[in-house]
Structure formats: structure tokens, C-alpha cells
Amino acid sequence: MLKNQQKVIVDLQQKLIEQQNTLVSQQQEILEQQRKMYEQMDLIKVQYGMLFNTVKQMSFQSLQEDIQNYFEAHLQGLQNQVKNHLQKSYSVHKVEVDAKVIDVGESLLDCGLCESDEFCNFQKTPSQCEKCTLCPAGFFQMSACSANTDRICQDRDECTESPNICGERIKCLNTPGGFRCLGIAEKDAALGLCGEEYFFNKEIQECKACAECEDGAVAVPCSAASDTVCSAASENKLSESWAANIILPSAKSNSSQVYPGLNLKLKGMLHCEIISVEDNCLVFRQHGLMWTDLNFAVKHNCRNFLQLSLKLSNSEEGYELSAVRIEQPEGKYFQSTSLSSAAEVEPSQILSLFLRSPNQFCNQSKDLNIYDLNTPLSLFWLSHDTGAVAMSAQMSTAMYYQTNYRPTFKVISVSDPYMLSLSHDGRAIKFTEMGVVKFVFHQALYSMGHTCVREGFSLVSYINRNGTNRELMNIFKSGVNYRDTSISASQATKVNAGDLISFEILSPPQCNVRYFGDSSGISMFSLIWIPSAVSTAISATVSVTGLPTGAVRNKLLCFTQVSSHEKQIQLVSSGQLAQKYFTFTERGIASVALNLKLIHSCYILKITLNQLLRDQMQPTAIAQQIGGQMPEGSLWTSVSLHSSFEVHNSTSIFVSLDCVRGRINQIAHEHGTSISILWISS
Known part of the structure; x- marks a missing residue:
């Protein structure tokens, strides 16, 4: 009995598909007939004009009147034929099917649970949910969108509905989405002859139906001579994300000289109304706040450091948002870094990416090789309507230290000084109200001493609440000897x-360190504060158990959450994916910062941030970072990954490791390894 009922459903659905295909074919025939009609009418008009001029010159008045009457009659007959054909073609027979509600359980024909504005498309294999078609301006709905069928729209025949729409003596011709008044002058149409909810299109000389904006977001209303202009969707958004790839010029090209500076080309991956790519740089189109993340890996043998920087500029001047230095290596292996920054942006401001060397020796190098990472640059943009605040500060002075060092800052810019300020000694950032904060601190330094290489450096952040200091994070960096980093x-x-x-x-004993402080962005602190009403954040560290070791191939990291639990971001706690997957329960923007401290012998260590969307069978990589061989003489090394991206309800993310030609020996699970995830409502 159940199989027979399923067969009946399939037959009915097949008939409905055939009816829809027939309707589409009829509509295509109508458009083709209209096109041919316009061509014939234009030809008749040309012939009539030529003959009329000839007759006028010959002064044969009687012959002129006969010819004019002939062509007018011929034109009238052609219009009547087209009108009759359109009326016949648009007649669509409605097929009524008495359907019974049948519970077929887990049927293969079911798409699952579609959204309210979606229908199940059985023409796809397997069946899948798709957005319902929206009737364009000048069309009306014949059949509503249902769970299993798309919406069916038909053109409105204005000439039939309103016979005198063009006047008593002017003929009306129906067109898709509008109508044409034959012989109407443009100046008459500009006075509103097309009527309410219609405008005169000068290009095609037709009256067209005014467009309707979603949610009533009208920027410029429809007028007698122009269509409705809808507000950009981004103007109603609180947040937006965007990503780009880096295109490196050929090593043989003269444009690839890193001294005095190489502007790295960017190629956007998705269309975005807030950002566009012009001349290989990012151009902002709206006011707001921006957070940028960049993952970068390079192999070079330059006789000095390389400096990677983000520059924000306009038509007059520009400045370095932030910069990091990649040290001169002892051998030929890949080095990686992550660069982030926050800023308040305005329309027409340009964000560009530069790689430079302090001397010309690097231009002579033939071993400058940038690793092709997956989506190296990403950013998110926040509307001022979120109430978010951005702040930038730099280290006040350059200093030498042999022990632990606490930097002091001076504010460069802040979008709301009431919300964010420095402490009285300039060593801390103070918050006026409760919220969620995303920050980054880049510090350039020069170190001397073998203990620097062996033990490395640690950058520790603290939060002071009610007079008590608590450690937020502890980041490790391999040390250098007589090098910049x-x-x-x-x-x-x-x-x-x-x-x-x-x-x-924190630096080891007998390690002399110089910390730089200038305006080149190499010692910069950036921060975005966001109200708790539209954002949240969690932090986690790797689990003590289940750490991947040995010859690692696509092994997933397990995490232990160290912050409070949040509704919008949840670490899966049970099942096969427990402690591995972070799942989002609401749509928005996510920003991830991952730091990994480990010991390995891999030629290349790959860290991949993966995303699994609802109804997807396979995850996709949304960000990637690599680490090269461990520096000689160093006990530990570190790799970091920063990325921002869009998430939906039920989106999951996880981190995987790959070790190429080597093995992972140990991963630190306390200090030096952590992950933080920011979520912002869209």
C-alpha cells in the first residue's frame, strides 16, 4: 500500500514538472514572437518614412493618402494578430490535483526540513531545498510556493485590464513587465502618462512596472521617468565578512623587488557591496569598523629580515596599520606569521598589503618563495549601528631590557574615547562598559644571546578585574640571536x-633584547570592543588526552573549554566528534585566533581550519597556515592562524594537523597553545 501511494506521488510530481516546462516553453515563444513583431514594426516604419518622403517630393497628394491608409491598416492588422497570439499563449490551464496527506516516513523524495521561503526541488538528484522564485515587477502570482512546488508567475496584461491606459486614440501593446503606447512621445511619458506604479524606460521606449524593494528598503522612490532604487542590503547589516587570495608577481618580473617595497596583489573571492578590489588593493565603500586577518608563509635567504605590513590610505595620505618582521633564517625553510589589525574606515579608503626588505640584497635573491595558502586574507566589517568601538595604540618609546618587559602605549586613534582609554601609567587598556573585545598586539624586537634562541620568548596578556590579575593567554615565539623578529x-x-x-x-636570562617603538606599525596594539547584546566569545586550550603525535595525517585537535559556556558557540561534548567540533547556533560572523606551541621534525607542518555547513557531507577548508622546520637550537616552536568568516545556524568548525616528512613529538597543552572564537550577530 505504501509503495503504491509513493508511486502516485511521483506520478503527480512528474505531471506538475511537465506543466511547468510547458509554461516556460510558452513564455519563451511569446518573447520570440514579440521580438519578431518589433522588428517587423520597425521595418514598416522605415519603409513608410522612405515612401512618404518620396511621395512628398513628387507632390502626389492623393497617392500619399492611399499609401498612408494602406500602411496604417497593415500595421493595425499586425498588432491584432500579435495580440490574439499573446492572449492564446498566456492562457494556462490550471491542473487541480486532489492530494491526500500521506505519512511516508523517511521517504527518499523528501528534502528534509526546508525554510519557510524554500521548496523541495525533486528535479535535483538528490532532492534539495531551493529559494522560492519571486515574481518580478509587472507579473502576478498564479500559484503560490508550497513545500514541493515553486511559485508560478505570469505577466500582467495592462492593455486588457485597462483598455484606455494609453488614451482613446493611442494603441496599447502588452510587453513583459509593462506595456508600450505606440506613437507616444517621450515628453508625454515624462508627464506621467504611464500611470501610477509605472515609469517610462527611455532605452526601450516602454512603460515598465516599478520595482518593489525587499522589506520596503527604498533609497529613491519610483518616478515618471525612473525606476525605484532600493537600499543596498549591506546598509541594513550589522556585520559582513570577506576573503581574498594573494597573487605574487613572477620572480623574473621587475615588479617583484621587495626593496624598497612590494605591493602584494589581492584577488577577492566573493562579491561584497562594502568592499571592492581596485588595482590589487581593497577599497571600502561604507563607513564602519574593520578587523583584518592575514596568514603568511615565506621561504627566503635575504641577508636581513622581511617586513610584512598592512597600510590604510586615502587620496592624500596613508599610514601603517600594523606590521611584523620575519627574521633572517639560518637555513632554507618556510617561516610563517599572522598579521591582524583593527581600524575605523571611511568610503574610498584603501587597504593594501606590502612586503619589504631594509636593503637591496634581497632583490638579488632567487629563493624568495611565498607559500600558496588557502584564503590567506580575511576580514570582517561592523556597522556603527552595532555600537562597536575601535582603538589603536603604539609602544611609546624604544627600550633595552634583559628581563621581563611591560610595554607602555600611547593612543593613535579611538572612535569613542569615553568607552576605551589607557590607564594612568599607559600600561593597560581600560573599559568603561561590559562587552566583548577582540585585540592584537605586535611587538618588533632585536635580541642577542644564545639563551634567546634556546628558550625563546613569551607574550602574556592579563586581565585585571577588581584589583586581581588573571592570565588571559600565553603566546610562545622562537628566539633569535643577533636578529630582528x-x-x-x-x-x-x-x-x-x-x-x-x-x-x-618574558625573556630568558642573559638575553639582551631591544624593543622597538615607532610609527611604522611594528609595535602596535589594535582592539575592537563590541556590546554583549550582539556578540560573545569563548576560549579553549588543547586537551591533555588525545593529542596527535607521530606521523600525523589529517588529525583533528581536541579542545577543553576554559571560559564560560555561551549559547551561540558550543564545543561538542558527546559522540564521535566530542571536544573536536565547535558548533554555532545562530547566524553571524566568526573570528578565530589559534596559537600552537609544539616540538616536531616536520619539513612542513600544516594547520587547517575546516568548516562544515548544514546538509553538507564533506567539510571545506576556510583558512590555512604552515610552519617550517624548527629553528636550530630551539627547544620549542610555534604556529598561529587567524581567520574571520560567515557562519550559519548549525555551522561547525574544527582544526586539523598534517605533518609532511617528519613527526610531531609534543604539543603544549597549557602555556603557548590556545584558541579563541568571537561571534558577532549579522
Whole structure:
């Protein structure tokens, strides 16, 4: 009995599909007939004009009148034929099917649970949910969108509905989405002859139905001579994400010289109304706040460091948002870094990416090789309507230290000084109200001493609440001897009113360090504060158990959450994916900062951030970072990954590791390894 009922359903659905295909074919025939009609009418008009001029010159008045009457009659007959054909073609027979509600359980014909504005398309294999068709302007709905059928629309025949729409003596011709008044002058149409809810299209000389904007978001209303202009969807959004790839010029090209500076080309991956790519740079189209993440890996043998920087500029001037230094290596292996920054942006401001060397020796190098990472650059944009605040500060002065160092800052810019300020000694950032904060601190340094290489450096961030300091994160960086390098830390966390965030850099004994402080972005602190009503954040570290070791191939990291539980971001706690997957329960923008401290012998260590959407069978990689061989003489090394991207309800993310030609020996699960995830409502 159940199989017979399923067969009946399939037959009915097949008949409905055939009816829809027939309707589409009829509509295509109508458009073709209209096109041919217009061509014939234009030809008749040309012939009539030529003959009329000839007759006028010959002064044969009687012959002129006969010819004019002939062509007018011929034109009238042609119009009547087209009108009759259109009326016949648009007649669609409605097929009524008495359907019974049948419970077929887990039927293969079912798409599952579609959204309210979706229908199940059985023409796809397997069946899948698709958005219902929206009737365009000038069309009306014949059949509503249902669970299993799309909406069917038909053109409105204005000439039949309103016979005198063009006047008593002017003929009306129906067209898709509008109508044409034959012989109407443009100046008459501009006075409103097309009527309400219609405008005169000068290009095709027709009256067209005014467009309707979704949610009534009208920027410019429809007029007698112009269509409705709808507000951009991004103007109603609180947040937006965007991503790009880096295109490196050929090594043989003269444009690939990193001294005095190489502007790395960017190629956008998705269309975005807030950002566009022009001349290989990003151009902002709206006011707001921006957070940028960049993952970068390079192999070089330059006789000095490389500096990677983000520059924000307009037509007059520009400045470095942030920059990191990649040290001169002892051998030929890949080095990686992550660069982030926050800023308030305005329309027409340009964001560009530069790679430079302090001397010309690097231009002579033939071993400059940038690794092709998956989606190296990503960013998110926030509307001012979110109430978010951006702040930038730099280290006040350059100093030498042999022990632990606490940097002092001076504010470069802040979009709301009431919400964010520095402490009285300039060593901490103070918050006036409760919220969620995403910050990054890049510090350039020069170190001397073998203990620097062996033990490395640690950048620690603290949060002071009610007079008590608590460690937020601890980031490790391999040390260098007589070299320039940078140490960076980025995290998202929740703050209360009156909280203070400060930093400390820990260096080993007998290690002389110079910390730089200037306006080139190499010692920069950036921050975005977001109200708790539209955002949240969680933090986690890797689990003690289940750490991948040995010859690792696509092994998933397990995490232990160290912050409070949040409704919008949940670490899966049971099942096969327990402690591995982070799942989002609401749509929005996510920003991830991952830091990994480990010991390995891999030629290349790959870290991949993967995303699994609802109804997807396979995950997709949304960000990637690599690490090269461990520096000689160093006990530990580190790799970081930063990325921002869009998430939906039931979107999951996880981190996987791959070790190429080697093995992973140990991963630190306390200090040096952490992940923080920021979520912002869209």
C-alpha cells in the first residue's frame, strides 16, 4: 500500500514538472514572437518614412493618402494578430490535483526540513531545498510556493485590464513587465502618462512596472521617468565578512623587488557591496569598523629580515596599520606569521598589503618563495549601528631590557574615547562598559644571546578585574640571536566595566633584547570592543588526552573549554566528534585566533581550519597556515592562524594537523597553545 501511494506521488510530481516546462516553453515563444513583431514594426516604419518622403517630393497628394491608409491598416492588422497570439499563449490551464496527506516516513523524495521561503526541488538528484522564485515587477502570482512546488508567475496584461491606459486614440501593446503606447512621445511619458506604479524606460521606449524593494528598503522612490532604487542590503547589516587570495608577481618580473617595497596583489573571492578590489588593493565603500586577518608563509635567504605590513590610505595620505618582521633564517625553510589589525574606515579608503626588505640584497635573491595558502586574507566589517568601538595604540618609546618587559602605549586613534582609554601609567587598556573585545598586539624586537634562541620568548596578556590579575593567554615565539623578529598575540574575550588588559614579554636570562617603538606599525596594539547584546566569545586550550603525535595525517585537535559556556558557540561534548567540533547556533560572523606551541621534525607542518555547513557531507577548508622546520637550537616552536568568516545556524568548525616528512613529538597543552572564537550577530 505504501509503495503504491509513493508511486502516485511521483506520478503527480512528474505531471506538475511537465506543466511547468510547458509554461516556460510558452513564455519563451511569446518573447520570440514579440521580438519578431518589433522588428517587423520597425521595418514598416522605415519603409513608410522612405515612401512618404518620396511621395512628398513628387507632390502626389492623393497617392500619399492611399499609401498612408494602406500602411496604417497593415500595421493595425499586425498588432491584432500579435495580440490574439499573446492572449492564446498566456492562457494556462490550471491542473487541480486532489492530494491526500500521506505519512511516508523517511521517504527518499523528501528534502528534509526546508525554510519557510524554500521548496523541495525533486528535479535535483538528490532532492534539495531551493529559494522560492519571486515574481518580478509587472507579473502576478498564479500559484503560490508550497513545500514541493515553486511559485508560478505570469505577466500582467495592462492593455486588457485597462483598455484606455494609453488614451482613446493611442494603441496599447502588452510587453513583459509593462506595456508600450505606440506613437507616444517621450515628453508625454515624462508627464506621467504611464500611470501610477509605472515609469517610462527611455532605452526601450516602454512603460515598465516599478520595482518593489525587499522589506520596503527604498533609497529613491519610483518616478515618471525612473525606476525605484532600493537600499543596498549591506546598509541594513550589522556585520559582513570577506576573503581574498594573494597573487605574487613572477620572480623574473621587475615588479617583484621587495626593496624598497612590494605591493602584494589581492584577488577577492566573493562579491561584497562594502568592499571592492581596485588595482590589487581593497577599497571600502561604507563607513564602519574593520578587523583584518592575514596568514603568511615565506621561504627566503635575504641577508636581513622581511617586513610584512598592512597600510590604510586615502587620496592624500596613508599610514601603517600594523606590521611584523620575519627574521633572517639560518637555513632554507618556510617561516610563517599572522598579521591582524583593527581600524575605523571611511568610503574610498584603501587597504593594501606590502612586503619589504631594509636593503637591496634581497632583490638579488632567487629563493624568495611565498607559500600558496588557502584564503590567506580575511576580514570582517561592523556597522556603527552595532555600537562597536575601535582603538589603536603604539609602544611609546624604544627600550633595552634583559628581563621581563611591560610595554607602555600611547593612543593613535579611538572612535569613542569615553568607552576605551589607557590607564594612568599607559600600561593597560581600560573599559568603561561590559562587552566583548577582540585585540592584537605586535611587538618588533632585536635580541642577542644564545639563551634567546634556546628558550625563546613569551607574550602574556592579563586581565585585571577588581584589583586581581588573571592570565588571559600565553603566546610562545622562537628566539633569535643577533636578529630582528616580531612576537604577536591575538584573542577575543568578554570584559566587564572597569576591567584592565595589559601585556608582559618574558625573556630568558642573559638575553639582551631591544624593543622597538615607532610609527611604522611594528609595535602596535589594535582592539575592537563590541556590546554583549550582539556578540560573545569563548576560549579553549588543547586537551591533555588525545593529542596527535607521530606521523600525523589529517588529525583533528581536541579542545577543553576554559571560559564560560555561551549559547551561540558550543564545543561538542558527546559522540564521535566530542571536544573536536565547535558548533554555532545562530547566524553571524566568526573570528578565530589559534596559537600552537609544539616540538616536531616536520619539513612542513600544516594547520587547517575546516568548516562544515548544514546538509553538507564533506567539510571545506576556510583558512590555512604552515610552519617550517624548527629553528636550530630551539627547544620549542610555534604556529598561529587567524581567520574571520560567515557562519550559519548549525555551522561547525574544527582544526586539523598534517605533518609532511617528519613527526610531531609534543604539543603544549597549557602555556603557548590556545584558541579563541568571537561571534558577532549579522
